[in-house]
Amino acid sequence: MTLTFSSKAEPASVQIRLFTTEQRKELPPEITDAEFSLKPGSRVYIHSESTLYAGLGDREKVNADTIRLAVGAAAMALKKTGRNRFAVQLSDWAQFAGPAVEGIVLSDYRYEDFKTKKTHPISAVTIVVPAAATAAARKAGERAAAIARMTNLARGIANRPGNIVYPETLAEEVEWHAKKFGVKCTVFDEKKLKSGKFGGILAVGSGSKRPPRLIIMEHSGGPKGEAPIVLVGKAITFDSGGISIKPAADMEKMIWDKCGGTAVIGAMFALKELGVKKNVIGLIPSAENMPGSNAYRPGDIVTCYDGKTVEIVNTDAEGRMLLADAIGFARRHFKARAIVDIATLTGACGIALGDSMAGLWSNDDALGKCVSAASKDAGEPTWQMPYSPAFDDQIRSEMGLVKNSGGRLGGACTAAAFLRTFAEKTPWAHLDIAYTAYRDKETQSLARGATGFGVGTLVRVTEQF
Ligand code: BES
Ligand code: MN
Numbered sequence: 119m120t121l122t123f124s125s126k127a128e129p130a131s132v133q134i135r136l137f138t139t140e141q142r143k144e145l146p147p148e149i150t151d152a153e154f155s156l157k158p159g160s161r162v163y164i165h166s167e168s169t170l171y172a173g174l175g176d177r178e179k180v181n182a183d184t185i186r187l188a189v190g191a192a193a194m195a196l197k198k199t200g201r202n203r204f205a206v207q208l209s210d211w212a213q214f215a216g217p218a219v220e221g222i223v224l225s226d227y228r229y230e231d232f233k234t235k236k237t238h239p240i241s242a243v244t245i246v247v248p249a250a251a252t253a254a255a256r257k258a259g260e261r262a263a264a265i266a267r268m269t270n271l272a273r274g275i276a277n278r279p280g281n282i283v284y285p286e287t288l289a290e291e292v293e294w295h296a297k298k299f300g301v302k303c304t305v306f307d308e309k310k311l312k313s314g315k316f317g318g319i320l321a322v323g324s325g326s327k328r329p330p331r332l333i334i335m336e337h338s339g340g341p342k343g344e345a346p347i348v349l350v351g352k353a354i355t356f357d358s359g360g361i362s363i364k365p366a367a368d369m370e371k372m373i374w375d376k377c378g379g380t381a382v383i384g385a386m387f388a389l390k391e392l393g394v395k396k397n398v399i400g401l402i403p404s405a406e407n408m409p410g411s412n413a414y415r416p417g418d419i420v421t422c423y424d425g426k427t428v429e430i431v432n433t434d435a436e437g438r439m440l441l442a443d444a445i446g447f448a449r450r451h452f453k454a455r456a457i458v459d460i461a462t463l464t465g466a467c468g469i470a471l472g473d474s475m476a477g478l479w480s481n482d483d484a485l486g487k488c489v490s491a492a493s494k495d496a497g498e499p500t501w502q503m504p505y506s507p508a509f510d511d512q513i514r515s516e517m518g519l520v521k522n523s524g525g526r527l528g529g530a531c532t533a534a535a536f537l538r539t540f541a542e543k544t545p546w547a548h549l550d551i552a553y554t555a556y557r558d559k560e561t562q563s564l565a566r567g568a569t570g571f572g573v574g575t576l577v578r579v580t581e582q583f
């Protein structure tokens with residue numbers, strides 16, 4: 119897609135025009151209230167005028183999220199009718215060029231590797247802003263486009279099913295992209311994981327014929343010797359639950375249990391592209407959680423990378439086992455300045471917050487605030503969730519140090535308390551993206567499947583913390 123920022127649209131091109139409820143009277147008279155509500159995301163196309171009218175709602179409530187949704191939904195609607203060159207009239211909203219571009223680029227992605235009929239991508243977009251605002255709009259728009267493209271790359275990997283993407287092939291694919299983008303990437307195979315004592319990753323991977331991996335990505339944009347920020351993303355390529363097997367209903371959605379990992383992958387490539395001047399490590403522990411004669415089982419005691427012992431009470435609480443190893447590795451090996459993990463960790467998080475907000479936990483006020491602000495700016499909403507020693511009590515083990523599940527009550531919070539144990543005193547934040555990571559159905563502005571949730575947040579956190 120070519121992106122142009124200009125004070126004029128090509129005269130013949132299709133246009134997206136944005137209208138607040140206050141501007142109702144300026145619309146062509148043939149548009150009826152029934153077909154166009156003017157709410158954010160509503161839209162109507164008038165063929166004779168080659169114009170798609172998109173609603174913004176009340177003027178005083180318009181913000182970056184409104185523009186992202188309105189422009190994204192409009193772009194998706196035009197693309198569906200085969201109009202893949204258009205201009206967006208952003209003269210009144212030039213300060214939102216970034217979110218507008220994000221909406222467009224994200225709306226252009228669709229998973230169709232196995233479709234014989236493929237849709238045409240958007241080919242050219244002109245963002246129309248006042249002449250005095252073009253330079254600033256271009257700067258914000260190009261940055262937004264870079265992040266959104268990496269978000270789409272993350273979605274593309276996340277949407278591939280478990281028979282195609284498994285730990286080995288995930289690692290190969292990341293290595294391939296890393297070479298192309300000039301990002302350093304190292305992969306630990308099962309031998310290396312054994313000699314390194316990554317007990318958690320190995321335990322989870324042991325039920326599958328497909329051995330686990332730890333993918334390590336390095337962005338050295340900061341001064342040599344500066345302690346890195348470490349991003350950790352759960353990449354379970356398929357979560358059957360293991361011996362504590364899941365019910366059949368919705369199990370196919372567990373191909374998206376790698377979305378935390380793919381968010382870190384997308385963020386690491388975006389950091390490189392944006393030239394962020396920080397040292398950042400991306401750790402993506404990956405395994406397939408399967409039942410099998412060699413699978414880890416309830417009752418097992420697993421010794422994690424940092425020596426802490428975990429009593430397995432439920433093999434379906436596998437994500438935290440991978441994260442425990444990676445968090446320990448971040449702390450001990452990389453001497454992390456801060457750790458931010460992201461994972462489709464608990465169904466309980468979806469019960470608590472629904473599918474539009476991710477849960478956020480932190481052991482450090484400054485980092486927690488930073489992640490919260492970053493997520494707001496990225497249009498990836500989060501809600502800060504509590505810590506209490508009562509959660510620690512729930513996961514205390516009679517056999518080892520901790521249990522890998524504290525039961526149903528406060529399931530998202532006890533999972534966070536488990537991870538917090540492994541972070542020890544290092545500033546740490548945790549994002550549970552269980553239901554925000556994917557959409558089972560297409561939305562107004564996004565295709566079905568992985569949303570890429572977290573890429574924008576992680577990029578901003580590494581820039582700002
Ligand atoms: N990957 C799941 C969490 C999940 C559930 C993500 C639904 C997206 C949608 C995770 O590994 C899991 O199975 N968690 C268990 C934890 C429990 C056994 C303590 C859960 O949420 O039930
Ligand atoms: Mn599970």
Ligand code: ZN
Nearest residue numbers: 354357375437
């Ligand atoms: Zn899982």
